[in-house]
Amino acid sequence: MKQKSQIAMSMQRGAISRRDWIATATFAAVGATVYAPVAAAQQTSWVATLKSMEPMTGSMLPDKWAAPVADLVGIILESSKGLRSLDLRGTEPATIFRAL
Amino acid sequence: MPAPASSIDALTIAQLGPLLRARKLSSLEVTESCLQRIERLNPKLNAFITVTAESARREARQADREIQAGKYRGPLHGVPLSIKDLFATRGVRTTAGSEVLANWIPDFDATAVHRLREAGAVIVGKTNMHEFAYGVTNDNAHYGPARNPWNPTLIPGGSSGGSGVAVATVQGFASLGSDTGGSIRIPSAICGTVGLKPTYGRVSRYGAIPLAWSLDHVGVITRCSEDAAIMLKAIAGHDSLDASSSDRTVPDYRDEMRGTVREMKIGVPANYFFEHVNREIASAVRTAISLLEQLGAKLTDVHIANLEPCSAAEAQINLVEATSYHEKWLAEKADEYEDDVRVNLEAGRYLIGTDYVKSQRFRSTLKEDFARVLETVDVIVSPMLPAFPPKIGEEWVQSGDMREDVVDAFLRFAIPYDLTGMPSISIPCGFGTNGLPIGLQIAGRPFAESTVLRVASAYEKATDWHRRMPPLEMQ
Numbered sequence: 157m158k159q160k161s162q163i164a165m166s167m168q169r170g171a172i173s174r175r176d177w178i179a180t181a182t183f184a185a186v187g188a189t190v191y192a193p194v195a196a197a198q199q200t201s202w203v204a205t206l207k208s209m210e211p212m213t214g215s216m217l218p219d220k221w222a223a224p225v226a227d228l229v230g231i232i233l234e235s236s237k238g239l240r241s242l243d244l245r246g247t248e249p250a251t252i253f254r255a256l
Numbered sequence: 257m258p259a260p261a262s263s264i265d266a267l268t269i270a271q272l273g274p275l276l277r278a279r280k281l282s283s284l285e286v287t288e289s290c291l292q293r294i295e296r297l298n299p300k301l302n303a304f305i306t307v308t309a310e311s312a313r314r315e316a317r318q319a320d321r322e323i324q325a326g327k328y329r330g331p332l333h334g335v336p337l338s339i340k341d342l343f344a345t346r347g348v349r350t351t352a353g354s355e356v357l358a359n360w361i362p363d364f365d366a367t368a369v370h371r372l373r374e375a376g377a378v379i380v381g382k383t384n385m386h387e388f389a390y391g392v393t394n395d396n397a398h399y400g401p402a403r404n405p406w407n408p409t410l411i412p413g414g415s416s417g418g419s420g421v422a423v424a425t426v427q428g429f430a431s432l433g434s435d436t437g438g439s440i441r442i443p444s445a446i447c448g449t450v451g452l453k454p455t456y457g458r459v460s461r462y463g464a465i466p467l468a469w470s471l472d473h474v475g476v477i478t479r480c481s482e483d484a485a486i487m488l489k490a491i492a493g494h495d496s497l498d499a500s501s502s503d504r505t506v507p508d509y510r511d512e513m514r515g516t517v518r519e520m521k522i523g524v525p526a527n528y529f530f531e532h533v534n535r536e537i538a539s540a541v542r543t544a545i546s547l548l549e550q551l552g553a554k555l556t557d558v559h560i561a562n563l564e565p566c567s568a569a570e571a572q573i574n575l576v577e578a579t580s581y582h583e584k585w586l587a588e589k590a591d592e593y594e595d596d597v598r599v600n601l602e603a604g605r606y607l608i609g610t611d612y613v614k615s616q617r618f619r620s621t622l623k624e625d626f627a628r629v630l631e632t633v634d635v636i637v638s639p640m641l642p643a644f645p646p647k648i649g650e651e652w653v654q655s656g657d658m659r660e661d662v663v664d665a666f667l668r669f670a671i672p673y674d675l676t677g678m679p680s681i682s683i684p685c686g687f688g689t690n691g692l693p694i695g696l697q698i699a700g701r702p703f704a705e706s707t708v709l710r711v712a713s714a715y716e717k718a719t720d721w722h723r724r725m726p727p728l729e730m731q
Contacts, residue, residue, distance in 0.1 A: 206606055213605045215587070221602050224595075228603040232571045236611055239565040239572070239618060250619035250675075251470045 202226035264289045265426040265725070269483040270510075272429065273331035276323060283323070283334030287316035287378050290336040294380065294427045301403045301412075303421035305341045306349050307381040312336060315378040322376070331486045333376030338428040340416050341382040342389055343369050344463040352465045353385040353415075355398045355592040356585050366463025367498065368432055368474050368491040375490040380428050384418030389434055389467045390578060390597045391415055392442055392666045393648070397594050401648050405447060405726035406692050410645045413443035413666065419477045420447035424726055430478045430487050436467045437570055438670025440475045441682040445640035445695025448684045448724060450712070451477050452484040455702045456677030457502035459488070460495030468577035469500075470616070471570070471674045480722050481683060481712035485509035488705060504703055512706035517714040518552030520707075523633035528563040529669055532658040533642040540686030540694040541639045544715060548637070551714055556633050561625045562618075563672060567664065569615035569622075570671040576612045579604025623676045630701045635711050638669055640682040640695030669697060679705045683712045684721035693721070 203226040206217055217225060264286055267275070275281040291309050298304050319334035344350050344362035351357045365373065372379070384402040386394050394402040394417025402417040404410035405424045412421045419431030420443030433440040435453040444451025452475050459474040466472055476487040489510065494503040524545055530538060549555050579586070579601050586593075586601055593601065629636065643653035643665050653665045673680040678699050685696035696715070700708040716722050 209606060215605060217602060221599065224599045225602045225606070228599055229606045232568065232575070232603070232607065233611075236565075236568040236572060239568045239614055240611065242562075242565065242614070242618060242621075244614070244617045244621060247617045247620045249613055249616035250623065251616055 198230060202230045265293075266723075267429075268480050269331060269335055269429050269478065269486050270480070272335060273333070273486075276319075276334045277328050279323060283316040283319040283336075283378060284313065286334070287312050287336045287380065290380050290426065290428050293425060297425055297427060300408060301405055301421050301425065302400045303383055303402055303418040303425070303427055304338070304381040305351055305353065305384050305399045305418070308348055308379055309381075311348075312378050312380045319376050319378060329374075329376035330490070332372065332490055334378060335376075335430070336378045336380045336428050337372070337430040337432070338381050338383045338419060338422045339369055339372075339379055339432045340385055340419050340434060342385060342434050342465050343432060344465075345369055345379070345382065348382065350382065350465075351399070352389070353387045353396050353399060354594075356589055357465075358398070362463075364463065367460035367495045369463065371491045371493075372432065377490075383416070383422050383431055386415035386417065386439075387594045387597045388465065388578075388582075389415040389436060389439055390600055392438065392663055394418065394443070395648055403648070404645060409647050410692075411446070411648050411662075413446035413645060415439040416477060417443045420444055420449055420451070423447070423449045423477045423479060426725075430476055430483055432487075432491070433475055433477050434464055434467075435473045435475055435670075435674065436471045437574060437667045437674055440473075440477060441640055441670055441680060441695070441697065442666050444477055444682045446645045446693065448693030448721070448726070449477050449479060450481055450484050450684070450722060451475070451682045452481075452488060452705070452709075453673065453680050454488055454492065454705055455502070455679045457500050458679070458703065458705070459491050460493075460498040460501050462495055462497035466577075466581050468574045469581075470577060471573060473674065473677075480716055481513070481681065481709050482510060484681065484712075485513055485709050502703070507706060509706050509709055513709035513713050515710060516552055517548055517711055520553045520635070520711065521633040522548055522553045522555050522711070523558035523629060523636040524555055525636060525638055526557045526559050528560065529638035532655045532660070533639050534644060534654070534656050534688075536688045537639050537642065537644070537694050538656070540688075541637075541696055544685040544696045545637055547718055548711065548715060551718060553711075558629045558633060558636065560629055560636075560672075562622060565618055566622070566672050566675060567667065569618045570667065570675060572607055572611050572615040575600060575604035576607050619675050622672065626672070626676050626678060627701075634707055635698050635700045637711075638697045640669060640697040641666055642668060644688060644690060644692050673699050678702055679708050681708050681712050683715060684724070685715070685719070686721055687724070693724075
């Protein structure tokens with residue numbers, strides 16, 4: 157495992173997204189001591205979900221990476237709710253294949 | 257206190273070129289000056305992964321011979337500069353800041369490197385970077401962290417952190433960098449240099465190790481906007497080896513950027529770009545905007561719609577494209593990646609196709625939203641970063657009223673222009689009471705680099721922030 161200066165293995169994207177994730181999960185008014193077990197439960201759920209996807213991805217998620225990867229995936233999917241809800245009608249992707 | 261620059265170190269490329277051409281200075285003399293600084297500073301700041309001292313001396317002697325023979329190639333002829341270690345360099349180890357490529361010696365030059373060589377530039381080395389350009393701290397476990405030249409306990413920003421440090425401390429007069437989510441402009445704002453991310457397609461990506469193909473931009477870090485124009489002119493233009501490369505004519509940026517900002521319309525965002533920003537940074541940027549108004553520009557408040565999904569869209573695209581590129585290495589040598597990059601790459605497997613395509617479709621609407629705003633103004637200005645850099649190893653910064661993850665914070669104002677492909681530059685616009693530089697971001701219409709450079713140049717002519725150099729003990 158390649159350790160940086162002092163950084164423990166942890167999610168790299170977080171603050172806004174992590175806060176939003178917790179807030180949207182309706183725990184915003186609850187103290188931090190209450191967040192932890194709830195967040196841990198969510199993480200456990202995501203780890204199980206990702207593990208179950210091995211037949212789809214074709215690769216096994218090693219145990220030691222499961223928690224931080226699950227954290228990150230959970231955060232990105234939560235923060236993508238706004239994106240998903242956008243009504244883009246017939247808008248095509250910005251990058252389009254061009255036949256030469 | 258920032259130290260005054262002196263002698264060769266104080267020169268810009270624009271000033272150095274005529275001196276080299278007139279043989280009042282030799283390329284070897286200037287190159288030796290840079291190599292001496294590298295020898296002295298690299299143990300402290302770690303800006304370089306590989307120093308190419310011997311080949312640099314050979315190239316400098318060659319440049320001197322050519323200039324003496326009347327074969328002057330242009331303003332980069334004989335000028336020492338550095339290359340981010342993301343770019344393939346023929347015969348020189350190219351690591352991308354990773355153990356995965358620790359022993360890769362390419363047999364070709366990236367197109368941008370090739371063009372710099374053709375322009376007669378002298379390459380003094382390959383600069384430190386966040387592994388595979390996948391991060392903003394440049395905290396590199398394989399090659400050691402690059403350090404902030406204004407305070408070595410702090411990060412220099414990334415991913416082109418070594419390039420920012422090298423240019424700020426004149427270990428080379430410019431550097432070639434890449435920008436997928438701000439990787440040129442972030443270290444430029446932090447190191448007190450000028451960072452130009454040109455329009456997507458303006459500079460070939462061929463030979464740059466990809467992070468995310470549809471977001472990757474190649475650009476430059478320099479000490480003033482005129483030098484950025486000189487560098488861009490040398491590296492821009494169509495390349496059949498890059499399918500996204502534009503065949504638009506490359507203008508003479510240096511010529512087009514001349515002139516004032518009188519009557520130019522400058523858009524000041526009323527939303528997003530001034531939210532959750534350190535008070536001193538916001539104040540310095542507002543002061544800079546007022547100065548542009550005093551110089552004759554017309555300020556207009558603008559509202560840019562739909563910026564909130566930028567972060568999610570960038571994450572979706574970046575993670576999926578990066579994981580796709582790294583798939584083979586991830587299968588064969590996953591343990592050689594650093595922790596944060598490994599987590600990002602593993603996570604990319606679990607994002608779904610419809611979200612990726614939605615993100616790419618969102619980019620289309622975002623481009624239209626910006627295009628509408630840019631029908632009414634010539635450029636949009638904002639802070640480059642919402643917070644000052646953290647200590648090496650720390651993950652959090654204070655962005656005004658909000659404590660946030662350093663990645664989220666530093667990407668926030670940069671990524672709209674990676675998603676839209678618009679040209680964007682960061683220039684120094686002041687210092688905090690902590691002695692750290694502050695960056696002003698100026699963005700413009702696609703392929704309107706000259707306009708962006710003109711605003712930057714007008715600001716530089718009225719200020720001296722870009723001339724400040726890091727403290728003497730760092731020189």
